[in-house]
Amino acid sequence: MRRILFFASLLLFQYTHAQQIAFERDSNTTTTYDETIAFYQKLDKKYAACTLLTYGSTDSGKPLHVFVLNKEGQFNPQQLHQQHKTILLINNGIHPGEPEGIDASMMLARDLLEKNNLPRNAVVCIIPVYNVGGMLNRGASRVNQNGPEAYGFRGNARNLDLNRDFIKTDSRNTRSFQEIFHTWKPDIFMDTHTSNGADYQYVMTLIETQTDKLHPVLGDFAPTFTSELYNRMQKSNFGMVPYVNFRGSNPESGLVAFLETPRYSTGYAALHHTIGYMPETHMWKPYPQRVHSTYEILRHFISVADERAAEIHDRRQLALEQSKTQKQFVLTWKLDTIAHRQISFKGYKSGEKLSDVSGFPRQYYDRNKPFTKGIPYYNRYKPDIVVEKPYAYVIPQAWQEVVDLLIINGITVNKLKKDTLLTLQMYYITDYQTGRGPYEGHYLHSNIKVRPEVQQIQCYVGDYMVITNQSGNRYILETLEPQAADSFFSWNFFDSILSQKEYFSAYIFEDEAFRMLNKDLELKKQFEQAKTTDEELRNNGRAQLDWIYKHSAHYEKTHLRYPVGRLLEHSPRPTRFTCSSARTVSSVFE
Ligand SMILES: [Zn+2]
Secondary structure (H helix, E strand, O other): OHHHHHHHHHHHHHHHOOOOOHHHHOOOOOOOHHHHHHHHHHHHHHOOOEEEEEEEEOOOOOEEEEEEEOOOOOOOHHHHHHOOOEEEEEEOOOOOOOOHHHHHHHHHHHHHHHOOOOOOOEEEEEEOOOOHHHHHOOEOOOOOOOOOOOEOOOOOOOOOOHHHOOOOOOOHHHHHHHHHHHHHOOOEEEEOEEEOOOOEOOOEEEEEOOHHHOOHHHHOOHHHHHHHHHHHHHHOOOOEEEOOOEOOOOHHHOEEOOOOOOOOHHHHHHHOOOEEEEEEEEOOOOHHHHHHHHHHHHHHHHHHHHHOHHHHHHHHHHHHHHOOOOOEEEOOEEEOOOOOEEEEEEEEEEEEEEOOOOOOEEEEEEEEEEEEEEEEEEOOEEEOOEEEOOOEEEEOHHHHHHHHHHHHOOOOOEEEOOOEEEEEEEEEEEEEEEOOOOEOOEOOEEEEEEEEEEEEEEEOOOOEEEEOOOOOHHHHHHHHOOOOOOOOOOOOOOHHHHOOOOOOOHHHHHHHHHHHHHHOHHHHHHHHHHHHHOHHHHOOHHHHHHHHHHOOOOOOOOOOEEEEEEEOOOOOOOOOOOEEEOOOOOOOOO
């Protein structure tokens, strides 16, 4: 019945809409890049309540577009925020092989305009396609996907997966996105996707910003918004389930809420106190159902945001305000393996049989054996590494690319006005692991351990100071603290500090080392102690020389020293460090 209704509605589309998209002519087809932009340009010309804007470039050389819909035909983001409008940002085609959102957004934007049905309290910003280069690279690269016939590719023009790029910002797409994000400051965000993985009965699944990661005033609210999306999708005949990320070998083992760290779109949005959603349709369902369900979730997303605009706006402002004085920040999270709730899950029986290809056992899902049963859903995370924020971070100007990213992200950065000796807490990197192979153009570090040490650090005129009294504090802490899950350190921004620049020649240093031990009895005592506890050291002459070298005045202090210093307290003496504004806002020191 649903299918008949759906095709009837397709026929209706054919006869009523002046502007059709390719999908409406052939439901196994998705739009091309040129058709998409031409479509929005035509809407822009025809209606006063919308405008098509461009922001910066993408790695393909083509600009990034944003289509903005406002009933009142006014498109100044500052004024719209002053009017307490809720700003929605919808992102499509970050993975262009998952094009439902591209098609659904075009139809929805047109329908809202045609029927004069735009929300009163919400402004809708749509990125028609984010990964422009990927969309231009059209083919059929998703082997397990049930249509459309041809579509774009996951990698962008630089072969980057843009949904891992929100912190390292290797692509021009991401830079332009961040400009859009900080111009429009969306209160709420949706990034449309298609999933692969297990088979189950649902067309649509949903990832929401993991609520423990949100500021409590948003974390309390987001689940009520989410459950309204679930209710309305059920009424639209597209009942949903959380994204099917399961604990064991199949979904019956229980689902685990996906922890979207800041490298992902919604994890990035959460750093700026924006509630995020990633709808994920199931790739093996027919394309028309996937487009239709995406259309429905976008429609409900807009209407719930419209109805609850005042509350969303107030809570978000409160979160932004309170984060300025927040003292502690969580850098990593771990799954609470005990807390869970039961959810009803409509799956297909899975099992193992012998492969016709290899003769070895293979997994399969039997669509003739659907089931509905209660399964555990683990959706709580507990703080793991937590830090106290310093008064400010001091960044030597040598690390300009880090400062550039802070500025793009709306962070106020000050410059030292003169050479200054500062007492800073510095971190030494004491342990870390590095991925064996390249990951998104990087050799990602993880499990980073640090040892803090207070030192006198010579800073120079033009070095940067970032004071942690900002609504962007989460972005500051979660990028600059090396232990954070997606810190700049983990993404290799500071790798040059990891290698030692000077060494000793053993045959010359032998005599010097002997002299040092005899001259410094305390050092000698420590050395003997180290040998008793460390067998490797005891049995290795070179290692012993290295131990003495590293305890000598010759050993470089900068080896393994993370260069961003933590200024723990603001000095009461105003002349101690004077700063001038670095492009953004005037200094607090003047
Ligand atoms: Zn995706």
